[in-house]
Amino acid sequence: MARVVVDPVTRIEGHLRVEVEVTNGKVSDAWVSGTLWRGMEKVLVNRAPEDAFWVSQRICGVCPISHSHASAQSCEDALGIKIPNNARIIRNLIEAAQYLHSHILWFYTLAALDYVNPVNALNADIADTYALAQAAGTRIADFGAVAARLKAFVENGQLSIFTGHEGWFGVGAEKHPGYVLPPELDLIATAHYLEALELQAVAAEIIGIMGGKFPHQMTSIPGGTAFVPTEQKLDDVLFRFTRVKEFIDTALIPDTLAIAPYILDAASFGGGCGNFLSWGVFEAEDLDPYNRYLPRGFVEVSKGLTAQEVGPDDVTEDVDHSWYDVPSGLNPKDGQTVPKFEPYSTQGKYSWGKAARCKGVPAEVGPLSRMLVAYVNGRPEVKSIIDDTLAKLSKAAGAQLQPTVLVSLLGRVAARNLEAKVVADWSIAWVLELIEALKGGDSSFFVTERADSGQGAGLWEAPRGSVGHWMTVEGGKIANYQVVAPTTWDIAPRDSKGVPGPMEQALIGTPVVDSERPLEVMRVAHSFDP
Amino acid sequence: MAQEAHGALHDLLAVRGVTRRDFLKYCGSVAAMLGLSETMAPQIAAALEGAPKLMPALWLNGGSCTGCTESIAQVDTPDVATIVLDYLSFEYFETIMAAAGSWAEKNITKRAEEGGYILVYEGSVMTGQDGNTLFVGGGPENEGAKKGIEILEEAAANAAAVLAIGSCAVDGGWIAGYPNASEATGVAAWLQKKGIKTPVVSMPTCPVNPEWVVAMVVQLLLVADRDPAKFLQVTPMVEVPYNDPVTGEKVTLLMPKAIYGQTIHDNCPRRGHFENGEFVTELGSKEEAMGYCLYKVGCKGPQTFTQCPVTRWNRRASWCVESGAPCIGCGGLNWVDNNSPFLKRMSDMRIGDTFVQPGTIGAAVGAVAAAGLVLHGIGMKAAGRIGDGPPMEEMKAYDRKRLAKKGGDK
Ligand code: SF4
Ligand code: SF4
Numbered sequence: 001m002a003r004v005v006v007d008p009v010t011r012i013e014g015h016l017r018v019e020v021e022v023t024n025g026k027v028s029d030a031w032v033s034g035t036l037w038r039g040m041e042k043v044l045v046n047r048a049p050e051d052a053f054w055v056s057q058r059i060c061g062v063c064p065i066s067h068s069h070a071s072a073q074s075c076e077d078a079l080g081i082k083i084p085n086n087a088r089i090i091r092n093l094i095e096a097a098q099y100l101h102s103h104i105l106w107f108y109t110l111a112a113l114d115y116v117n118p119v120n121a122l123n124a125d126i127a128d129t130y131a132l133a134q135a136a137g138t139r140i141a142d143f144g145a146v147a148a149r150l151k152a153f154v155e156n157g158q159l160s161i162f163t164g165h166e167g168w169f170g171v172g173a174e175k176h177p178g179y180v181l182p183p184e185l186d187l188i189a190t191a192h193y194l195e196a197l198e199l200q201a202v203a204a205e206i207i208g209i210m211g212g213k214f215p216h217q218m219t220s221i222p223g224g225t226a227f228v229p230t231e232q233k234l235d236d237v238l239f240r241f242t243r244v245k246e247f248i249d250t251a252l253i254p255d256t257l258a259i260a261p262y263i264l265d266a267a268s269f270g271g272g273c274g275n276f277l278s279w280g281v282f283e284a285e286d287l288d289p290y291n292r293y294l295p296r297g298f299v300e301v302s303k304g305l306t307a308q309e310v311g312p313d314d315v316t317e318d319v320d321h322s323w324y325d326v327p328s329g330l331n332p333k334d335g336q337t338v339p340k341f342e343p344y345s346t347q348g349k350y351s352w353g354k355a356a357r358c359k360g361v362p363a364e365v366g367p368l369s370r371m372l373v374a375y376v377n378g379r380p381e382v383k384s385i386i387d388d389t390l391a392k393l394s395k396a397a398g399a400q401l402q403p404t405v406l407v408s409l410l411g412r413v414a415a416r417n418l419e420a421k422v423v424a425d426w427s428i429a430w431v432l433e434l435i436e437a438l439k440g441g442d443s444s445f446f447v448t449e450r451a452d453s454g455q456g457a458g459l460w461e462a463p464r465g466s467v468g469h470w471m472t473v474e475g476g477k478i479a480n481y482q483v484v485a486p487t488t489w490d491i492a493p494r495d496s497k498g499v500p501g502p503m504e505q506a507l508i509g510t511p512v513v514d515s516e517r518p519l520e521v522m523r524v525a526h527s528f529d530p
Numbered sequence: 531m532a533q534e535a536h537g538a539l540h541d542l543l544a545v546r547g548v549t550r551r552d553f554l555k556y557c558g559s560v561a562a563m564l565g566l567s568e569t570m571a572p573q574i575a576a577a578l579e580g581a582p583k584l585m586p587a588l589w590l591n592g593g594s595c596t597g598c599t600e601s602i603a604q605v606d607t608p609d610v611a612t613i614v615l616d617y618l619s620f621e622y623f624e625t626i627m628a629a630a631g632s633w634a635e636k637n638i639t640k641r642a643e644e645g646g647y648i649l650v651y652e653g654s655v656m657t658g659q660d661g662n663t664l665f666v667g668g669g670p671e672n673e674g675a676k677k678g679i680e681i682l683e684e685a686a687a688n689a690a691a692v693l694a695i696g697s698c699a700v701d702g703g704w705i706a707g708y709p710n711a712s713e714a715t716g717v718a719a720w721l722q723k724k725g726i727k728t729p730v731v732s733m734p735t736c737p738v739n740p741e742w743v744v745a746m747v748v749q750l751l752l753v754a755d756r757d758p759a760k761f762l763q764v765t766p767m768v769e770v771p772y773n774d775p776v777t778g779e780k781v782t783l784l785m786p787k788a789i790y791g792q793t794i795h796d797n798c799p800r801r802g803h804f805e806n807g808e809f810v811t812e813l814g815s816k817e818e819a820m821g822y823c824l825y826k827v828g829c830k831g832p833q834t835f836t837q838c839p840v841t842r843w844n845r846r847a848s849w850c851v852e853s854g855a856p857c858i859g860c861g862g863l864n865w866v867d868n869n870s871p872f873l874k875r876m877s878d879m880r881i882g883d884t885f886v887q888p889g890t891i892g893a894a895v896g897a898v899a900a901a902g903l904v905l906h907g908i909g910m911k912a913a914g915r916i917g918d919g920p921p922m923e924e925m926k927a928y929d930r931k932r933l934a935k936k937g938g939d940k
Pocket of ligand 2: 735858859862
């Protein structure tokens with residue numbers, strides 16, 4: 001038995017610490033800790049309810065759009081505001097742009113280095129690389145130029161950021177055994193890593209156009225949107241969505257399918273708690289959360305692949321292992337925030353994150369949850385892409401894979417990229433929907449009338465998972481504000497009953513080949529996009 | 531361990547497929563950002579071409595949302611801009627580096643010992659709960675973990691210069707909004723309190739605008755030959771006095787004048803409508819479709835000193851006011867307290883524990899601001915052109931309460 005610690009977990013948003021116990025080459029216990037506390041909820045109290053839209057999105061610089069939308073919805077729910085149809089579509093578009101931005105960034109910039117070894121890419125044969133790219137049906141790049149650029153980086157020492165001074169990837173006998181891709185595939189993925197830097201920015205430009213800037217947008221103000229599109233701006237948006245969709249079709253999806261056969265063992269661990277929550281995202285015309293493009297629902301795999309209804313009252317937060325001096329088991333609408341640090345102890349308190357629970361059990365949130373909920377609801381676009389992918393992977397694995405195989409590290413990685421494809425297709429349709437609505441003469445974007453007191457919740461989905469904002473307004477001022485962020489769900493510590501959180505459970509059973517460089521632990525942690 | 535750049539600039543350009551023409555064009559836009567004439571472009575290009583070495587750099591995240599890192603990824607003409615950024619050899623950058631845990635932490639310590647690097651700091655300095663609101667790098671049972679403030683001190687002490695990017699790093703940003711329960715503060719105030727003399731350049735807005743960071747890197751590495759003393763000499767700065775409530779320090783924040791020397795209102799394309807008294811009074815309305823001025827729905831452009839309308843955001847795609855939203859003044863100091871409620875215009879501002887109306891703020895923020903406000907806000911009101919619209923708030927409710935309670939919590 002040995003303790004292995006990764007702190008900081010790099011390539012994520014914010015600060016995360018993972019401590020695991022390794023027994024016989026496998027993780028036997030795990031403690032996941034959020035090591036930063038800022039106090040957003042306290043800053044919002046006593047301010048104008050609309051102001052939370054601008055301030056609360058600054059919880060996360062990678063998914064600010066979803067926080068801004070959840071905040072606006074909590075305000076609209078509390079004060080009885082129904083947003084105009086144009087605002088609904090524009091918010092969907094801004095949200096979609098963030099999904100595409102975030103998923104591309106996650107796969108190539110944050111997660112890829114867990115699988116792709118850019119140092120090894122220098123050994124690639126350029127002709128073979130072209131042949132492999134063609135066979136995999138993935139995007140051709142100037143692979144020779146990329147190899148030259150990489151070489152220049154290595155020679156002038158700038159790759160040290162990727163390798164660490166003493167070599168995270170390692171060379172020769174020190175080469176990390178966890179990096180198993182052939183050098184040609186490493187080179188393809190590195191080329192797409194560089195292209196992805198451009199494409200994530202193109203997706204963010206869409207938010208810039210409709211939301212003023214990214215990160216931290218300006219226009220989805222409670223009541224609707226401040227953005228009134230012109231023909232020119234709509235053209236600019238459509239053009240960019242088309243470019244991003246093309247990259248997803250020609251790089252992200254084929255790359256996922258090309259890498260998967262090399263990491264099929266990732267289908268056998270990393271599954272975690274098996275409970276999946278989605279609040280639902282991308283509003284349909286009727287504004288019904290169960291009818292959202294990716295619908296609301298809760299799936300407990302142990303009870304079968306069916307979705308239960310779920311709502312704001314099903315959430316509680318425990319603090320037995322978190323640094324707060326408040327009661328456990330409160331619903332966020334009555335939630336309290338009183339920080340109180342004491343020495344870190346895996347037996348006692350060890351995280352700034354509260355233990356969020358849904359219907360009393362830990363719940364995983366994120367693309368895998370959304371795709372599972374949509375799948376069991378029979379959303380046609382989701383069902384067909386999952387069935388299709390399972391068929392392809394079954395061929396590679398030489399065995400018939402069932403949908404439950406998705407409850408694994410491999411499933412969590414694949415679900416995110418498949419979701420990117422589904423959302424990219426929808427985004428184009430939504431631009432056309434907006435154009436039709438405007439042509440039809442609908443010129444309403446914002447409603448000003450609102451009550452001055454009330455209580456409400458905005459339950460929505462960020463690219464990385466379920467986000468909930470709870471707001472109580474009294475006499476035009478915020479009386480209480482609570483946020484349950486995606487990361488709160490996934491990196492939750494143990495609860496009052498001692499049950500570990502979703503990431504902790506997913507880590508248990510994960511193999512650790514080299515305890516000095518616990519790559520598999522990083523893979524599981526990153527698969528949540530924490 | 532200085533590293534030689536093997537490829538001269540033209541090799542780098544060739545590898546990236548960037549033409550010399552594109553490169554000069556880019557240098558021209560950097561020149562403009564630095565407040566120089568675009569005819570300086572060849573000189574900047576020459577400086578870049580002559581630069582023999584890379585400069586090591588560390589990028590640290592304090593109490594941040596990672597939004598500033600995200601923002602840097604949105605830099606314009608990345609093929610060219612990254613050439614500039616490649617002159618910085620980042621040896622620690624949590625959000626992109628492959629290594630993790632102690633593998634990553636080693637890089638900070640090693641570089642801090644060797645010196646001769648730039649520190650880029652994103653996020654607030656987290657001093658609350660005795661500094662335990664942020665800690666990193668502990669072993670089993672968190673043995674040997676360092677507080678965020680200790681890592682900052684270690685990394686800053688030996689740095690050539692610190693770029694404090696984004697409002698959080700400048701003065702604590704939104705995290706320092708009342709009641710600042712995590713006792714967040716800015717880099718300059720904290721280093722001054724600790725007697726660390728490394729020069730700090732403060733670059734507010736939430737997040738930082740990436741183009742401005744590139745411009746400062748060009749300035750420091752190339753125009754100033756990587757010499758921080760020369761950098762301060764050749765870069766005109768506005769000196770902004772700031773009383774930091776957390777540390778009790780009176781600091782002078784240095785902000786590049788080319789970027790933080792004029793108000794948004796001075797350069798706003800909607801300014802003509804302001805002068806004509808043509809205002810948006812309802813968000814998303816037909817007045818917005820006509821691009822009228824957002825002053826009456828709370829625009830903080832007249833009191834906020836940044837180049838947002840000129841540089842714009844997301845590779846020039848747009849910016850706040852162009853998208854139809856009033857500026858919320860995220861480039862100002864103590865921006866959440868000073869500018870909320872955001873949809874009300876010209877609420878009073880808080881400087882430290884004193885509350886002032888915008889008209890009297892000149893002494894603290896710069897006489898230009900006051901003159902601008904008097905001339906364009908209050909002056910116009912007197913002339914009767916402003917008319918109705920949301921009321922001016924005399925004092926915000928939570929401030930009133932706080933004053934009455936003398937610093938107590940809600
Ligand atoms: S008040 Fe705002 S929108 Fe109006 S001219 Fe000034 S900066 Fe522009
Ligand atoms: S325009 Fe105003 S709100 Fe927008 S980024 Fe600039 S300072 Fe911040």
